[in-house]
Amino acid sequence: MAPAGFGKTHLIAEATALSDGRQLILTHTYAGVNALRRKFRSMGVNDHQFHVDTIASWALRLCLSYKDTSGWVIETPADNDQWNALYAAFGDLLDHEFVRRIIRASYVGLYVDEYQDCSVSQHAIIMKISRDLPCRVLGDPLQGIFDFEGQQPVNWARDVEASFVQIGQLHVPHRWVQAGANQLGEWLRYVRLNLENGNAIDLRRRLPHGVRYIAANPVPQDLQRTQGNTCRYFSCGPEQTVIAIHKGSQEFKAKCHRLSQSLSGRYSSIEEVEGRDMFLFFRRLNDAASNSSRLREIIAFARKCMTHVNANLPAATIRGEEVIIRATTRNPEVAKIANEYLGNPSSASLAVLLKEIKSLDQTKVTRADLLNRVLGVLQKHSMHPELSRDEAAEKYQREFRFKGRPVSHLRQIGTTLLVKGLEYDHAIVLDATTLSRKELYVALTRGARTVTIISSNPILNSRT
Template identity: 35%
Template sequence: MIAACIRASTDEKPILILTHTNAGVAALRGRLDAAGVLRTRYRITTIDGWAMRLVGTFPQRSEQHTNILKLKNPGTDYPALRAGALAIINGQHLSGVIDATYSRLVVDEYQDCIVQQHGMIAQLSELLPTCVLGDDMQAIFGWGTNVLVDWSNAVEASFPPIGQLSTPWRWDNAGAPRLGQWLLWARSALQTGTPIDLRSAPDEVTWMQISGPDDIQTLTRAAYAASPVADGGALIICDSRRPNRHRDIASRVKGAVVVENADLSDFIRFAERFDFDAPSATDDLIDFAASTLTGVGAGQLKQRLVSLLAGRAQKAPTEVEEAAIAFSKNPVPIAAVELLVEINKQAGVSPLRPAILRAAIQALNGCVYKADFYEMAVRAREQSRVLGRSVPRRAVGSTLLLKGLEADISVVLDTDVLDARNLYVALTRGSRRLVVCSTSPVLQR
């Protein structure tokens, strides 16, 4: 609907589109491209990404310290960014600039706005004609200090309803209307606590019984479920509360790729602590490569490096080993890039976390000095936040990371621990087929 509206628009200025995740940015941009909408017709980013750009451009007007842009302490930095952006908007310093830059504002996935974000959007709506879209049953971003905006008392008060979609277009357009109608029923069932018996679901729904959350063999088999169309995509959904769950699953499924959070937090932490001059620098870089790629053989490579540097090795070094030797002798950013690239080129090595590897190479290439790495890492993260990334063919992540995306098939691995809203989000990711793993065929929420 967003794509159709922008395609039909006659506005001379670009339309600002805001959503919540990098994956959502990528999905929306893909839809807009598929609809033939010129990129000059719109600007798209995440709500927090737009706030960061605003505060970064006008730090004094924001009344916040610029250190918050580094997001070293997300729990306090994000609220400060949102407060800073709101201060700039409320101060009316940019009213003319915003009006001259954009024709209107569209906000997707509005149910995930927390109170601060809603305050920002409500103020922007005083400057730009604004339309928000959302589904209260998909409100899953409220945790910790994040208080989701009240849909009835706050959202609908600021943005009076103009209509409700009731046709499952995604599934109708994909040739799976029965699945779409069943999901509409499932939505109502989850709202009312009615049990969902997967045995009575349409043929597009497959139930796979597991013995428990650690039934890795069955879960891995489910994650390999084939799309009903050639070259179709799959979203594999795990529980976000289990540490490294999505990485473990992705590492077991050939061709599977982990979807990262917008913060690229693991990469930023690595960049902050990585010391080019530490005795362990080469080992640390090899371990980093092994965390972003499968099939690296980090232990063996590190052992070979010790032997080669000591002059004890009888076999000549491979290209990867030569790159590791070069970095060990001259630990500079360009040598780090060459080592990561050579590791990535090895036979049997495949991407696991390509977004992080890309960001690392981009940051290292941007360094003039070793000390620049962290700053360049933050810049690479922000570029990724603004541009978004294409969705991998077989993506693994939590409902928090995959919400807003769609694929031909959705595979829900940790069904038993998802609450009603997270389960609804998981069930509705696949447009043609759905695979549900659970201990019982009857889902009760």
């Protein structure tokens, strides 16, 4: 049992470093994969002692490696029905003795992180692997926030405690101790106890150093203004990280992007790992009937990722037309590159155009994650012309899943689902009244130094 920030990642790395063989370490998100790899590097764990992956990617890779036996050929499962079918196929694959021998020859043990995020089908897979490898699981039922959309989540008491012997519980809030924020760490311990017992959190009580409550008017425009001003004027050290956190539903994912736009690039909005908007852009590009309509799609995509795009491009470029460049032409270099794209709509020329728009002094990138992924696909397609652009996108996405998502922007906006497992110096909870009990705990525990809570109600109801 491992509460947030109590040293779970450190414990996994420390135990792996003491291993005589290679450990298989599975988790659920690519943020988690990246966090584990960073911790291993910081502690000097030898690369030969571990393989880190998500359960989904590891299962998919093995099924595709043995297609004839698994019967699985879909390289990118598109929905939960396909993922459930994949897990069923992988479970059957694990019953073949030759696969069990391969696993025993490859690893000496298994760690599963964030076990509360397992689905029942994933739990069944872990139980099969545990026939051949010593299996240790770590997790926290209070952080089980994922919406499985048709995949039944694991029940901690029924599935976890009944299947594994509990060997301990972490008790020291290391994240806050190391940051010199002991009062914040102790307050979060108090908050956790109240949330576990179904009690409300009263923000009117004396809050410890490092916790700030900002009362907000619930009227949407006023609430948005408070959120924007809090983020815009948030003050911290020059190299310190800040995360602003919304609820994890689709509605609030869109709100993250809008808030990032309103802040003119001061904060970058985090994208979903699945890359839906990336694939949507390439699909729209492929479906465009002409080079002119393709250029219009590119400008629309640029507007999605950056501010002030239309105001800094010639009107003809925005319409998808060739520009007659004159002395008065707005940003003539962009117009020239757009003209060249109309004559040669290659991935290389598209990348040059997006980079040129990005380089304008007046434009500010608000969705760097999305823009960089698209540029990554374009680079891959340019380097591998034997691939179609769709194939390049699929290949890039598979590699992205394996590598994990780096945190490259000091100030970010994301939902609870996208930031769970990540650590920042400062956290801003954007609308605390919308969060469920588990989401609230996840949001409050992201900041190691300070937590700022924006709420239209000083009493946070923790019953749901």
